[in-house]
Amino acid sequence: MSQGYSVNFEPIVKIGENLELLQGGSRKSWHKVTYIEPLPASSPLMVDFGALSAGASSSKTLVTAIQIDDGYFVQLRAYCLDDIRVQLWELANIPRYYIKNSQALITRFSRLADPTLLSTQFFVLGNNKDAYMTATNPTDYDTNNSRIVFMGWKYLIEPLTAEPTYKTTVPTEGRS
Amino acid sequence: MPSAIANDLAAVGVVKSTREPVSIVAANTSTTLWQLTTNRTAHVTKLVIANRSGSNIQVRVGQTISGAFTQKLPDYYCPNGQTIILTEDEIPAVDFYGDIIVRSTVGAAAPNDVQVTPEVREYGA
Numbered sequence: 471m472s473q474g475y476s477v478n479f480e481p482i483v484k485i486g487e488n489l490e491l492l493q494g495g496s497r498k499s500w501h502k503v504t505y506i507e508p509l510p511a512s513s514p515l516m517v518d519f520g521a522l523s524a525g526a527s528s529s530k531t532l533v534t535a536i537q538i539d540d541g542y543f544v545q546l547r548a549y550c551l552d553d554i555r556v557q558l559w560e561l562a563n564i565p566r567y568y569i570k571n572s573q574a575l576i577t578r579f580s581r582l583a584d585p586t587l588l589s590t591q592f593f594v595l596g597n598n599k600d601a602y603m604t605a606t607n608p609t610d611y612d613t614n615n616s617r618i619v620f621m622g623w624k625y626l627i628e629p630l631t632a633e634p635t636y637k638t639t640v641p642t643e644g645r646s
Numbered sequence: 647m648p649s650a651i652a653n654d655l656a657a658v659g660v661v662k663s664t665r666e667p668v669s670i671v672a673a674n675t676s677t678t679l680w681q682l683t684t685n686r687t688a689h690v691t692k693l694v695i696a697n698r699s700g701s702n703i704q705v706r707v708g709q710t711i712s713g714a715f716t717q718k719l720p721d722y723y724c725p726n727g728q729t730i731i732l733t734e735d736e737i738p739a740v741d742f743y744g745d746i747i748v749r750s751t752v753g754a755a756a757p758n759d760v761q762v763t764p765e766v767r768e769y770g771a
Contacts, residue, residue, distance in 0.1 A: 489737065524681075553661050553663070553683075577771060578661050579661075579770060579771050583771070608683050608684065609681075609683045610681030610682070610745075611665065611681065613664075
């Protein structure tokens with residue numbers, strides 16, 4: 471069994487291989503990957519939370535740019551184009567990058583500390599299991615833009631009824 | 647990427663910003679040149695000083711520490727009627743931990759007779 475994290479930003483599995491997706495609580499599901507497609511970092515995958523005053527935060531926003539339909543699964547990494555800090559939730563109420571007292575953020579500095587952006591990696595599984603984000607302007611100056619860009623891989627997956635012997639395990643939701 | 651290189655990149659800083667000109671009118675009076683983001687450190691990487699005050703001036707850049715202006719960069723002289731541009735090679739890489747303050751030794755008769763524009767690199771997370 472392998473884990474879905476690699477320094478290189480490549481698909482976590484090959485076509486024909488299996489995934490074990492960890493969801494909320496102890497739920498798991500198993501899937502076979504039948505198709506993979508890259509999602510290059512580009513303007514359609516850029517989300518602008520809009521103008522933010524100094525110190526202000528946007529509302530928690532559904533990230534429609536990375537929504538997908540049932541039967542699909544996306545692996546994403548992200549970086550900030552503007553000097554903002556971004557919080558991630560999945561299912562709107564489950565924080566990601568979260569430990570007991572802190573929620574880590576994606577910032578302009580993330581790419582320097584982690585050039586591959588592996589630490590930002592997250593997964594979105596199917597319809598209505600969406601990602602939500604809040605952007606904060608940490609500076610003392612207003613900003614006209616508060617942008618984050620995503621890039622990743624899209625997988626077409628078919629459900630399996632039994633746990634396969636060989637699989638890659640991937641967390642698709644946070645655990646608080 | 648080897649961690650040593652990543653650490654060097656982090657040390658370089660990533661956020662480099664320039665703000666609109668700051669006008670200094672009163673002599674030897676602190677004016678905020680740059681409001682530093684909380685939990686970050688900054689270096690001044692460029693200064694542009696324009697002077698039409700009628701007198702030669704000295705510009706001092708520093709921080710407010712314990713309520714008092716503390717100069718952190720050397721005096722920069724700007725003759726009347728001139729603009730001086732100081733680049734990163736000419737400005738010491740002094741760490742600023744709070745808002746960057748600027749003063750002029752000579753007052754200006756009108757707003758914008760003495761203007762200072764900074765370029766700042768912030769370090770943080």
